[in-house]
Amino acid sequence: MKSGKDKNKQKEDAHLLxxxxxREKIESLKNDLAEKTKLINTLKEQRENKIQNIKQLEVExxxxxxxxxxxxxxxxxxxxxxxxEILDVLADLKVLxxxxxxxxxx
Numbered sequence: 001m002k003s004g005k006d007k008n009k010q011k012e013d014a015h016l017l018x019x020x021x022x023r024e025k026i027e028s029l030k031n032d033l034a035e036k037t038k039l040i041n042t043l044k045e046q047r048e049n050k051i052q053n054i055k056q057l058e059v060e061x062x063x064x065x066x067x068x069x070x071x072x073x074x075x076x077x078x079x080x081x082x083x084x085e086i087l088d089v090l091a092d093l094k095v096l097x098x099x100x101x102x103x104x105x106x
């Protein structure tokens with residue numbers, strides 16, 4: 001009888017040990033899952049922040065580009081105005097030069 005009880009006790013101990021190992025493994029997997037979930041959430045938040053930063057940079061770049069175009073257009077207009085003034089002065093000099101030449105020749 002005793003040997004039957006000993007065998008049952010050994011089986012029970014083996015089952016308890018196996019159950020303990022499984023419980024520890026489940027707990028380890030649970031902790032690992034919690035850590036990975038936390039990491040995923042952190043990475044997701046970082047990704048969302050980067051996307052928001054990119055969108056903000058796109059808005060700023062668009063504003064800067066529009067400002068650049070405006071300034072470029074102003075400079076181009078000033079250049080054209082100066083060019084017209086120079087051409088007017090050259091035309092006036094030509095007329096004055098022709099008058100002076102004709103006065104000298106006459």
